[in-house]
Amino acid sequence: MAGSRRKRPLSHSVLQEGRNLWTVNANPGVAVRGESLRKFRGVEHRRWDPNRSKLAAGLLRTRKDPSILLPEEGTTVLYLGAGHGTTISHLHDHLCGQDNESRGRLVAVDLAPRFLRDLTYLAHQRPGLVPVLGDARKYDAWGVLVPSKVNWLFQDVAQAGQVDIFLTATKRFLAKGGIGLLSLKAASERQQDGNENEVFAKAFDQLEEHVEVLEHINLTGFEDQHALFVVRMR
């Protein structure tokens, strides 16, 4: 596939073109972080940079059907550790579309006011995005914003005990058969847990006890010392 410029739709609004990903811009004319905009068949797309987004890297790296990494359009999804909103914006393109025509809800939680500053700005331009300033672990404070269990959950918190946080969150928020994605940063775990491969192997075993692990995607090259685990709720 590498090198081929054939366009392959991964969803209604996500397009793969060789080693590039594009999403239909839900906020036409505006680039969120200076990414390139291009029209395909008259529809404006934004380039989804896999070096900046672990989800994009995962979509390119997966050996299975990439579309299972994406939520169903127009559903409610939960994103823990939202960051500046790069991935969030592309996910919003896919999930909600322009003026939230698909009627999706993207609940994005982050602890840092600095990140929320960018996210709230984004939320004003993109209806359907619900930013929450809060701790991913203290969901009693914001859990009421997710009334029913979701079918798609993404976690990218760079702190020790990421797997525990993820498992608690999936138990609380992920519906049976729902897809959970855990972006694991090896460097965030304690040093005595060993090198990155040991951390990943340990995480795999720990996940396997509670959920069905569909794939372990190594993101080396896009994001070193990171792996993306794709799990399905049992």
Add this chain to the structure above:
Amino acid sequence: MWLWYSWQSAAVVNENGDFLDIEVNDGNFSVQGAKERLQLVAQGNLPPEAKLLLERFPEAKPTPHGSETLPEASYPLPTDEQQMAADTAALSIAEEGVAMSAGDPDRRLEHLLRASDELRTLHLTMEARLVEWIGLFLPRARFEGDRSGLAKSMVALSSLSELALLLDVEPAYDDPSTSEWNALHDWGCMVANQRRQLDRLEHAIRESTESHLPSVSALVGPMLAARLCVEAHGRARFARLPAGTVQVLGAEKAFFSHIRSGTPPPKHGHIFMHPWISRSPRWVRGKIARMLAAKISIAARIDAFEGTAWGDDEVDEVEAKVTAIRNEFSQPPRR
């Protein structure tokens, strides 16, 4: 028996998932109304419906929506309109939280301190260039005694020969052109201005640290207190650090090299700046640093948990200890 509640409704439910009583609120909420309720739930309080039910069933255990202890039941979910109000309210709550982060003195102190560090680096570089630049034209002029005075005295001048007159040296062999002098003069004004800005920054740091960390400021001075606090990522974390960490804050390179490769451990980090350590003989610095770090740690806890701030008495006690250590080990250890 549980008292299930969400931000808009509440119900009393038994082990089998049967509702014993229910208060469903399916009216439309204003964004403000939804916001107040979301904030109530976020703080761990009960919305009005739940309070009402708790009066009727005092033995029911209040449990927020989604908790795993709750039995399976078809709990009343918010309507689409209610959810939209809640989403708008959530955005507004997030924005309030972001705005409130400006009230955090730790973040403000960090900007002040980093700004002063950056400006100082820039200032020293630019000042060095100015001295070299003038030295090229006026080779007899010496600035070793007062480098910062040069920039200040340049501000009011309009030519290099005036400067030569002022410094009482021979005029330049080859005067700079007008445009060259203008550029040189601008450079000098900028350096002089930076000096003033630096003083202002430091004044702001002192003022803010003295109210944020009164005890640590009294003990080691506000500038060092500010640096330790920023390096520790905020007052709350500073207060929770063990004294051993406070001792080597700022010496991370040496510290991790010690852990990784067994080089000698650092005896002091930023606290070395304090004259009690830097002006003590080499062989007692480690001992004093250890004692001082422990005292700083206590002072930081007093400040973080808002105890009575340390005054001169406590600081004098610590100083007496420093003197005692210095006196006890007045001679270098024998090899």
